Amino acid sequence: MKRKVTLKQIARELDVSISTVSKSLRNSPEISEDTRQKVQAFAKLYNYRPNNIALSLKNKKTKTIGIIIPEIVHHFFATVIGGIEQVANENGYNVIVCLSNESFDKEVINMEMLATGSTDGFIMSLSKETEQKKDFHHIQEVINQGMPVVMFDRVTNDVLCDKVIIDDQMAAYEAVDYLIGKGFKKIALVTTVDYVSVGKLRTDGYINALHDHDMAVDDTLIVKIEDIEHCEEPIAALLKTQKPDAIFAVNELFAVTCIKQANKIGIKVPDDLSVIGFTDGIISQYSSPSITTVSQNGEVMGGRAAKMLIDRLELEEENELYKTELIETHLVERESTTTL
Amino acid sequence: MKRKVTLKQIARELDVSISTVSKSLRNSPEISEDTRQKVQAFAKLYNYRPNNIALSLKNKKTKTIGIIIPEIVHHFFATVIGGIEQVANENGYNVIVCLSNESFDKEVINMEMLATGSTDGFIMSLSKETEQKKDFHHIQEVINQGMPVVMFDRVTNDVLCDKVIIDDQMAAYEAVDYLIGKGFKKIALVTTVDYVSVGKLRTDGYINALHDHDMAVDDTLIVKIEDIEHCEEPIAALLKTQKPDAIFAVNELFAVTCIKQANKIGIKVPDDLSVIGFTDGIISQYSSPSITTVSQNGEVMGGRAAKMLIDRLELEEENELYKTELIETHLVERESTTTL
């Protein structure tokens, strides 16, 4: 087993000082051409690589980004990580991933763990519990210590930092507008309860779209789901009693459930009912019929978040001007919608 | 902005030496009760946390695990990461994730990047390109330097190290055996090209099951997909020309594509065609009909891999005895299969 070679070993071997070796490898003009070549040749032979940890300690930067997300078994978050990883790698950064599992405590522990030297900054999306508690002291703490944080998707106004989100309201508006354009008259909404911020925004988008087309907002066409585990019954009830000709669902689970429930009671999608979902995940792509949906490009979001974080890390001066970037969404047309 | 506090600062503040502070915080019996308390109180007040990087350099261990996988936007790999992350965290380790994107070069670069001090060991699954090239020098290199590697799922016999896999051949055998037991006579196989190790093993399982039931292996019933992006045509061709009564697909993407293509040409699943997939992901659950599949518990695999790696890291003596652990699989029966 040949252990990794260090500057010290090269120095001893070549009978020069560690400083000389270091400078030679970094092509310092201080060093004579002769020794530089000799050292470099030797280093190459032994496949010398500077030790990251030593560099981190010396430079006080780790070149790694900490990611804290609620869940990884979740197509959207996986795509975001993919986007972050790519941009990070292109810029010489690594990513270290921690999962909060929607738990406030685990989010706090993970942040503290990574904040003690392991990373230069964070990219994160809040856990549900954190959103509910509205306790963000751990994030503020990290920011106060000078580590930049970029929040995405599940963000809060209570922390000043860079953010990257989509325009939920506008995206919902466009989806409903699309349905109206297709000629649908009885467009239902399957959404979350209002305290889920993105649900509320998407609901607002639905209402605004109807308003702008002088269509009445019919409360019996709006279903607010409290618990995603039990969304079948309210959706089935909506389908049976209201017979909408189209549905806008604020996530893909609601959308696929609409389709499954419709099938069950003999309503054909898209012939009798058009469905639009939100978040272009694996479910939307592979459901039968595949689901027309608002694509919330996770990869782009992740890439943008990484770019924002790295820019801030590599900016010399402090800059208290935080940005919130909006990622464009677009409608992916598939089989679950048709023209009347 | 209050920067992180260091031993040095505490020492200066309390007018003692750095050693004394360090020992006090680690409850060394050398230190008097009095100063110990004083130091600890002060450290608590200022929320002192030892710097991970400094500890890593000193201890020559980073307490982080490097994960290198082909793709993250892939339910199976996401679950594996989830499993690794949990066990790692429970044991005080962090995970740093790199994606090869199925590219040999990126796999090599990532390994070298992480191997220079960033991690104590690796958990990895080979990229397709690496499997094809059969070039494992980067992995061998890392092992030679004394960093343990645990391979999972896509492994190779050419590298001696710990491995965690499922018995792909047996699992496939059981799935096909199940179909045979249901009375199907014309069982097709949709698999990958042979250089994908797991694909090959699952193909072998299919063949063995047929053999053991004295059923002929009909090459026209076997489709080997080169590129998952373009699997529709060969699958459609299979359905049209061979009209199998059942299909065993070696992953869920192939399985769901079989169902979609069958629908398209008027073959009803499961009435006219039964389909079994592999990997119990989101697609199998939410497809219509939902898909009967071989469940390959990624979370368990990840957890086991993490355990093996950590055990080896914390083992004092070198141990050249490598293990290969088999994770049990089981068939999840859903809507895509029926009895003839």
Added chain:
DNA sequence: CTGAAAGCGCTTACAG
């Protein structure tokens, strides 16, 4: 042109 020294933040064997 080369090397000794200081320092990044920590631990620990050793002196006093």
Added chain:
DNA sequence: CTGAAAGCGCTTACAG
């Protein structure tokens, strides 16, 4: 009981 010194692997200002 306390502290100076050495060391983990590196870089760089400074002497020579």
